[in-house]
Amino acid sequence: MAETLIKVDLNQSPYDNENIHNRWHSDIPMATWVNPGEDFILETYDWTGGFIKNNDSADDVRDIDLSIVHFLTGPVGVHGAEPGDLLVVELLDIGAKDESMWGFNGFFSKKNGGGFLTEHFPEAQKSIWDINGLFTSSRHVPGVRYAGLIHPGLIGCLPDPKLLAEWNKRETGLIATEPDRVPPLANAPFAPTAHMGKMKGAARDKAAAEGARTVPPREHGGNCDIKDLSRGSKIFFPVYVKGAGLSVGDLHFSQGDGEITFCGAIEMAGWVHMKVSVLKGGMATYGIKNPIFKPSPITPHYNDYLIFEGISVDEQGKQYYLDVNVAYRQACLNAIEYMTKFGYSRAQAYSILGTAPVQGHISGVVDIPNSCATLWLPTQIFDFDINPNAAGPAVQKFKSMGIPLSHDLK
Amino acid sequence: MAETLIKVDLNQSPYDNENIHNRWHSDIPMATWVNPGEDFILETYDWTGGFIKNNDSADDVRDIDLSIVHFLTGPVGVHGAEPGDLLVVELLDIGAKDESMWGFNGFFSKKNGGGFLTEHFPEAQKSIWDINGLFTSSRHVPGVRYAGLIHPGLIGCLPDPKLLAEWNKRETGLIATEPDRVPPLANAPFAPTAHMGKMKGAARDKAAAEGARTVPPREHGGNCDIKDLSRGSKIFFPVYVKGAGLSVGDLHFSQGDGEITFCGAIEMAGWVHMKVSVLKGGMATYGIKNPIFKPSPITPHYNDYLIFEGISVDEQGKQYYLDVNVAYRQACLNAIEYMTKFGYSRAQAYSILGTAPVQGHISGVVDIPNSCATLWLPTQIFDFDINPNAAGPAVQKFKSMGIPLSHDLK
Amino acid sequence: MAETLIKVDLNQSPYDNENIHNRWHSDIPMATWVNPGEDFILETYDWTGGFIKNNDSADDVRDIDLSIVHFLTGPVGVHGAEPGDLLVVELLDIGAKDESMWGFNGFFSKKNGGGFLTEHFPEAQKSIWDINGLFTSSRHVPGVRYAGLIHPGLIGCLPDPKLLAEWNKRETGLIATEPDRVPPLANAPFAPTAHMGKMKGAARDKAAAEGARTVPPREHGGNCDIKDLSRGSKIFFPVYVKGAGLSVGDLHFSQGDGEITFCGAIEMAGWVHMKVSVLKGGMATYGIKNPIFKPSPITPHYNDYLIFEGISVDEQGKQYYLDVNVAYRQACLNAIEYMTKFGYSRAQAYSILGTAPVQGHISGVVDIPNSCATLWLPTQIFDFDINPNAAGPAVQKFKSMGIPLSHDLK
Amino acid sequence: MAETLIKVDLNQSPYDNENIHNRWHSDIPMATWVNPGEDFILETYDWTGGFIKNNDSADDVRDIDLSIVHFLTGPVGVHGAEPGDLLVVELLDIGAKDESMWGFNGFFSKKNGGGFLTEHFPEAQKSIWDINGLFTSSRHVPGVRYAGLIHPGLIGCLPDPKLLAEWNKRETGLIATEPDRVPPLANAPFAPTAHMGKMKGAARDKAAAEGARTVPPREHGGNCDIKDLSRGSKIFFPVYVKGAGLSVGDLHFSQGDGEITFCGAIEMAGWVHMKVSVLKGGMATYGIKNPIFKPSPITPHYNDYLIFEGISVDEQGKQYYLDVNVAYRQACLNAIEYMTKFGYSRAQAYSILGTAPVQGHISGVVDIPNSCATLWLPTQIFDFDINPNAAGPAVQKFKSMGIPLSHDLK
Numbered sequence A, B, C, D: 001m002a003e004t005l006i007k008v009d010l011n012q013s014p015y016d017n018e019n020i021h022n023r024w025h026s027d028i029p030m031a032t033w034v035n036p037g038e039d040f041i042l043e044t045y046d047w048t049g050g051f052i053k054n055n056d057s058a059d060d061v062r063d064i065d066l067s068i069v070h071f072l073t074g075p076v077g078v079h080g081a082e083p084g085d086l087l088v089v090e091l092l093d094i095g096a097k098d099e100s101m102w103g104f105n106g107f108f109s110k111k112n113g114g115g116f117l118t119e120h121f122p123e124a125q126k127s128i129w130d131i132n133g134l135f136t137s138s139r140h141v142p143g144v145r146y147a148g149l150i151h152p153g154l155i156g157c158l159p160d161p162k163l164l165a166e167w168n169k170r171e172t173g174l175i176a177t178e179p180d181r182v183p184p185l186a187n188a189p190f191a192p193t194a195h196m197g198k199m200k201g202a203a204r205d206k207a208a209a210e211g212a213r214t215v216p217p218r219e220h221g222g223n224c225d226i227k228d229l230s231r232g233s234k235i236f237f238p239v240y241v242k243g244a245g246l247s248v249g250d251l252h253f254s255q256g257d258g259e260i261t262f263c264g265a266i267e268m269a270g271w272v273h274m275k276v277s278v279l280k281g282g283m284a285t286y287g288i289k290n291p292i293f294k295p296s297p298i299t300p301h302y303n304d305y306l307i308f309e310g311i312s313v314d315e316q317g318k319q320y321y322l323d324v325n326v327a328y329r330q331a332c333l334n335a336i337e338y339m340t341k342f343g344y345s346r347a348q349a350y351s352i353l354g355t356a357p358v359q360g361h362i363s364g365v366v367d368i369p370n371s372c373a374t375l376w377l378p379t380q381i382f383d384f385d386i387n388p389n390a391a392g393p394a395v396q397k398f399k400s401m402g403i404p405l406s407h408d409l410k
Helices: A059-063 A161-176 A201-210 A282-286 A324-340 A346-355 B059-063 B161-176 B201-210 B282-286 B324-340 B346-355 C059-063 C161-176 C201-210 C282-286 C324-340 C346-355 D059-063 D161-176 D201-210 D282-286 D324-340 D346-355
Strands: A004-006 A032-034 A039-044 A072-078 A086-096 A102-107 A124-132 A135-138 A151-157 A234-238 A244-252 A263-268 A270-279 A292-294 A298-300 A305-311 A359-364 A372-378 B004-006 B032-034 B039-044 B072-078 B086-096 B102-107 B124-132 B135-138 B151-157 B234-238 B244-252 B263-268 B270-279 B292-294 B298-300 B305-311 B359-364 B372-378 C004-006 C032-034 C039-044 C072-078 C086-096 C102-107 C124-132 C135-138 C151-157 C234-238 C244-252 C262-268 C270-279 C292-294 C298-300 C305-311 C359-364 C372-378 D004-006 D032-034 D039-044 D072-078 D086-096 D102-107 D124-132 D135-138 D151-157 D234-238 D244-252 D263-268 D270-279 D292-294 D298-300 D305-311 D359-364 D372-378
Touching (some): A004 A032, A004 A072, A039 A244, A059 A102, A059 A124, A072 A270, A086 A282, A124 A346, A234 A282, A244 A270, A324 A372, A324 B324, A346 A372, B004 B032, B004 B072, B039 B072, B059 B102, B086 B244, B102 B346, B135 B346, B244 B270, B263 B346, B324 B346, B324 B359, B324 B372, B346 B372, C004 C032, C004 C072, C039 C072, C039 C244, C059 C102, C059 C124, C072 C270, C086 C151, C086 C244, C151 C234, C151 C262, C234 C282, C244 C270, C305 C324, C324 C346, C324 C359, C324 D324, D004 D072, D039 D244, D059 D124, D244 D270, D263 D346, D305 D324, D324 D359, D324 D372
Parallel strands (some): A004 A039, A032 A072, B004 B039
Antiparallel strands (some): A072 A244, A086 A234, A102 A124, A124 A135, A234 A292, A244 A263, A305 A372, A305 B292, B039 B270, B072 B244, B102 B263, B151 B244, B234 B292, B298 C298, C039 C270, C072 C244, C086 C270, C102 C262, C234 C292, C305 D292, D072 D244, D086 D270, D102 D124, D124 D135, D234 D292, D305 D372, D359 D372
16 A cells, blocks of 8 residues: 555644645645655545534534635645646545545535525535445435545645735735625635644744635646546646645545535545656646646446536526626526426535536537536436436435525524 | 428528528428427538638638528427427437538637637638548648537527517617627627528518527527537427427537637538427426437547646636636637647647537636636547657647638728 | 449349359459548448348248348459558448338248347247437337447458468368258358359359358458447458458448347448558558457447346256357346346347347356356336336336247248 | 454465355355345455465466365345345445555466466466556556456355255266366365355365355356456345355456456455345346346446457367357457567466456357457557557567466476
8 A cells, every 4th residue: 555645633623734734835845755656645634624514404514714724735745846847646546534434515605605506595504425435325415326526626736936926916906806795706815724834933924924725726726626637537737836845635525517516516534645747847848837637537437418508698587798607507507497396405406416427518608699508417326217208207205304504693 | 211301402592492591580480390209301501501612711701791690491390389398309310411521610700700719819710621421520620530429509499479579688788788899799680681481571571670690599599509419319499389490500510619619610511310209398397498408329439538727817817706718718728729739720729629529617616716617628539649748749740731811801 | 422432223133233242252353443542432232132121021031042141342442452461441431221211130040040049039030120310219129229330240351262262161171060950050152142243154153163151250350240340440451362352241220249130230221431541561560360440439328238147057057168159148048038027028139139239248268167248238228217126127018019920931 | 434344364364264265055154144225344365365475476376276266255144135036236345455455467377277378378477466546557567557447256145055056066067078177177066175164063064065166157146257247336146045145255456358367357355345235036026047237337438449350260270160269269369469569478468358458249149150259458558559550560668577487397
């Protein structure tokens, strides 16, 4: 078995583990070093560092302080990696920790980050998903079982000071256009809850005040939440600092395109077995700005889909110009409406779209004024026939508590 | 062989064929009627009605009057279909016409409609794609050959007067927000070039003045340009008028997600073999607003991809808020840049993204402020190895004229 | 459209078409010549030359004189091809003839060739399969519809005299071991029904007496009946004579591994669009004895299977030593038995195994004394759920005449 | 994490573990009991109980006493299961033991069991395969890496006395036809090396003398060596005794159809996570004689193959009658010959056919006198291009010791 270079203790606060960090900054010291060609294992917290529990209440999803996320494992220094190189990362395998064979999916309250359909699901809800070998199912969402498409929601290398400055400049600029928005347009650096790994003292405080938040995907990859960056895939990351500084976290057992529930996928603590190598000068050689990757040869091969279309006219009939977000939202709402005909609550249907390996395709972006997006629902995850037919939908008599909801506090 | 209910003569103007129309209007008479359970064949013009020619000049792409599109075959009335039903359409097969075994792909001038990357490709260009059995290749874009994912870009049923009124209202409303924009935000009804099928006289003139343009996808389907609605798929269309009134056209031999070049796919004249049936009251039973469909059991099964990421920060570094369009544009530009390292011109690479069965996924839409989109480039369409490796890209010595370009006229 | 180099008239006897032949002989003159790099179309008869009709009687299957088969189109000479080369054949597309959109499947009487399960189905039966675009279904076998996996059952190049002599020697040698067997162990040359293409006079008579029968697959390919050699595939054939001499026929719309019904697949008349090129000296360079090929990128992608096992102990409990034939026969019989639980007759189930794209895998060949073979039945071809479950099989109330049977004549 | 009901210590002899057995007998007591609906984990030895070591000598493969195999874990009793039921087993996951991340592949000497190509590889050879997450590669076979298709080679329920008697009768009958053959036609019961689980005393001795050897697959499943019975699949086993008595062992990380090297796949010690339920009376309801199964939704999806044909004429030109074994052997030999052109030794090529997920199809079994079999070699497992092309094969300069061979002892 490959060596586990960084361990995490789920009973310990991630703030007490100096090989964890929750901000991006070029000064964060390497937690450990490896040589090109080596393979090794890193353990990770779930993205909230254990705040969300395996129970039937959504209070934790309602109450979480999101400035603490995401707890990342690393950075790992790679000998010989230099700015301009590509760091080649093979995800040899990924799994949940033995003592934690479950994950969670949640909808945040609109007051606390919301989600893609926050206008429709404005309050906190949570579902728990049990992991049984290759599969997952939930006591809160009956009638479905999926094979896992296990992937890290967040992975990438440290930015250099210039790139970090650019991130902070453009994002604080956006916030400034509507500073009081709820949820906000972006998250500015925020020192109080920053965890800067091994950094200490004044240097740590300075970096904590500058460190980029981990929420958005950026040039280095980061929180891409790409479901297909799954175990078995091979990723080519831009390198900005000496040693690259690879960090990873936010593991997902399964997720749909868009991670539309925001909290978001089936979130879990676990481990990543990976191998690294360096492609010298690869950024210029191949003209790489953002990471590129090759998907895995082992993924669930669901191939029977029911596909929902959406166009860029919103729920109120308002016309947008080639807006894929509006179109995809309509496709999602259409799928939710459809699933309710079979006995699901709207929240359960939403949860399925967030957790199952649904595909979201950008189907048309040029036919003014309407974009067209498609939501691909795999029919083979259901244990009943969800296709339309002349007899009408077979309404399921689910025995389920439904998805716990916690009302906003006054 | 099933009966060909509507024929087209490629040497005749589509305006002279009364079973063709290029606007959506509830009053357009059925061109022909069929019974549920019947299968039949409809021939179609290419979307421009034959304006674009198989030659090495892009003048026609530059000069075309786009108010003439799309020339659709139909409407076909289906006995027994009534408003509220779902019309089930099986695309049994689709092909090019024997006398026209080729298709075209073009970039419109920014002055004449543009395209997804019109800022980068502001002038008219055209590539011709030969069809050889199941495959296509181009004298203008060497090094690639694809198996066809043949589909109609445009298919759907007639709107009723209420729906038509809603379309016109919301789209003219959008135009009014920036009436002088080039290209325009949407296309208003335009009588001079309208072709209203069998309609004649004053009724025809009234309908021509009201008829919705065919460019955008809408609730009824229409110009969805969904590559996966390919031969072998089964579609459930909302019915708004007695008899349904199914029309089809704008056939594509192959296309990528987004149809990013706008002109757009490999456009061809051809025929559609289809079978129709009716699912009574299906709109309410299944909660259907937009069409839903089951994809085909026979499509090219390319499964080795190189995947490019893009985020919602544009080419100038400007930050957008969760904008999938910006993210997908970046993913496309990243792929184009990459392909140039192997010897392609930027226009050739753009053409590949428009014509090959690339996938465009909405990978993340919640991680403020950046959306993440991915562009999946199938590696098996190239006759050389396009993967990154330590040796660097093998630059191809293509013997090709490149993609013809016609400068804007002063 | 590519040029049709050889046409067939289904109303004409194949014996009257000099571009057809039904024996393999090195002296058969080329029917036509092409250059490497050219693509062209050849039309073909069904393998019986039109003897089997689209009706509800199996008399023709019972009465056919099998010494007439297979009627092949060709040989096509390829300029520059020489012994030792590999002839590269791309099957660009294959289809049924417009005037003949149907195919047949039959079980021969044990007295007339039999089939893989002839002890269980000793008399002549026939089912007719309609072709509707990409799909086929049968009035004799309800409840199933398949997307076609269209392929030539028989394709290959002319043998040289030495190879021909070897074939005749080893096969007549086998016959001599049990000369009176019914059905026979092999088919010896048989002049009376030979069709030698353009040959005439004494030369023709000599060749007719020597010409190898077309039934078995041999080193050159020939009657391989490999379902995956379908349209879109690319085959590398050994070349034995100057010009190669490629012939093709016995088109199948769909077939299962093993072609177990012998008459066999869904047999049809049609056309093949192909492209040829030459790989000089390829036989030695790549160590090729039998053809090799790359399968098509477009085939039906059924991926949900119910898999039946069989071992090399026969129906009577007799033990065989590592005999895959016995094991596969058991797997087939197990699948037939299973399907009868859903309402099929045994003959209908047998017909499904012969016509649907079932897979037959050699699963174990070393665990003495039992081989293990598996029969993969695609569940997505059925319009009801054929999986086992706690509720038991849903017996279908098929309205079908069943499969016509014609008793042996006394 | 599910409970591990049976553990194995790789440092302990399997004979000292009473939850292990190496013969099939109806009297073997259940090692443990579970309820329907439960999931649990069983650990297993490799099939030889640890005899084969991770080193560079094939002495152990040469010297092993094969009467000791296979060491199975179980039997597991399932409450409520009775004769005539089907035991439904879901293989939730399978893996190697943490302390043993490797597997072996070997060719037995012809004197000690041989293999499918024993005439060509008559002496003992061994290759070691390292397991790295989802993938495997070997220091003895360079240039290839596969994603694992992890499966139990051997799994099934206990026979009842009548079935056991039938097995022994038919197999000893076969042996009697050629009792001195090397290797033998079958393996008779053999008490000296029998391990009968918890049995003791005279009852144990009697059962040891009667217990069926584990080598062949039989009606109950057993040593089927079906590569597609992999983790994620769902199997329906016939039940013959009260409690069913499910045993499992002989885990493989990867294997090709046929397990042609006999020792055979990539053999490993490991664990199986499974879930059981009972389908009452299922054998009669569904007409089940041998197990049936649904394959896994997660398997390596290699889809680019190079396919080799073989016919039933052997290496010496001898003609066989519709013998699939001979045909598949030719296809294998053709593939081996081809691979040698790229720099592999014949033994390395043979090892690839035994360990990679190659497919072996029964392509034709009715075209007298030649069967046709096809060997599907996945091209995506090679790190170089193994397709034929005009430039000829790129001979690899492998730096490898080759596959260790140990000569027969005199």
